Amino acid sequence: MESFTFLGNGDSMGVPRVYCACGVCGEARRTGLNRRLRSSVMIHTEAGDLLLDCGPDWTGQMEGIGCRGIDHALVTHAHFDHIGGLPEWADACRWLGSKGNVYAxxxxxxxxxxxxxWLRRNLNVHPNDGGMTFGGWSIKPWKVCHGKNGFSYAYRFEKGGYAxxxxxxxxxxxxEEKAPLADLDLLVLGTNFYHEEAPMPTRSVYDMTEAFELIRETGQKRTILTHLSHGVDVREAYPLPEGVELSRRGMQVTLGADVQPL
Structure with a gap:
């Protein structure tokens, strides 16, 4: 059965934030329940592994799963928390005498x-505007609003009746930004806070309460929330709707048409 693993589920700064003395950051330093690296997943397919985003925690994430090299990575957008590990990956390719493949x-x-x-010395780049296939998965990007930070891309994966x-x-x-979210078996969605009070023009990612409305409208069977900031405390019993859960670093999620929703 194919799957993916959360290598990181934190926001752009990760948790703890070095300057912060809040309760969540303090707990992350003491026991690590809230410790979160920058958001990334490793998709395990019949054709091998496909990394989704390569942020500045890439080295630690690879060490955490005992991985000494990757060949393929899919990128959502060119913000540092999603591409900051590319130079280290390229350097690893140089030492290994290999050449990686970046799709975006x-x-x-x-x-x-x-x-x-200089990255192209060690990384091949592959535009995927019209979609791509990997390990039998049909993968299609679409452009989404990233608020004050401009835009990002999301990806829809389909294989064997599972989306x-x-x-x-x-x-x-x-x-049209919502259209690819229809009829999904699983959605991985970024939510920085449970309820964020900052004015909408200053924001860039959904909060959980807004995500719940989106989920009700688009109707996913299962949703896992990622990109969690220090405004989210995993020790709290948030009132999550049925089928919605918080991601955890190292969490493995099975993919396939015979997988039952929560």
Whole structure:
């Protein structure tokens, strides 16, 4: 059975934040229940592993699963918390004498190339604007609103009658942005807080209460919330709707048409 593993489920700063003395960051330092690396998952397919986002915690994430090298990575957008590990991956490829493969929409690849122009020595880039296949999965990107931070891409995966999507950095989706969320068996969705009080123009990711409305509208069978900030405490009993749960670092999720929802 194919699956994916949460290598990280934190927001752009991770948890704990070095400057912060809040209760969540304090607990993360003491016992680690709330310790969260930047958001990333490793998808395990019949054709091998596909990393989804390669942020600045990449080295620690690889060490955490005992992985000494990867060949393929899918990128959602060119913000540092999602691409900051690419130089380290490229350097690993240099030492291993291999060449990795990065898949992303053209405009994402162009931004990455402008920031890290030397990466192509060790990483091949593959535009996937029109979609791609990997390990038998049909994978289609679509552009989503990332609030004050501009845009991101989400991905819809389909295989053998099973459909799931990864949408880590989005807010206030409208119209066609919601269409690929229909008829999903599983949605992985980013939510920074349970309820965020900051004004909407200053924000970039859903909070949980807004996510619940989106889920009710689009109707996923199961939803896992990721991209959690230090505003989320896993020790709290949040009133989550049926079929909704919080992600955990190292959590493994099985994919397939015979998987039963929560």
């Amino acid at each position: 929409p053209s405009e994402v690849l162009e931004t990455i190339a402008a920031q890290f122009p 799931w999507a990864y949408c880590s950095d989005a807010i206030n989706l409208q119209g």
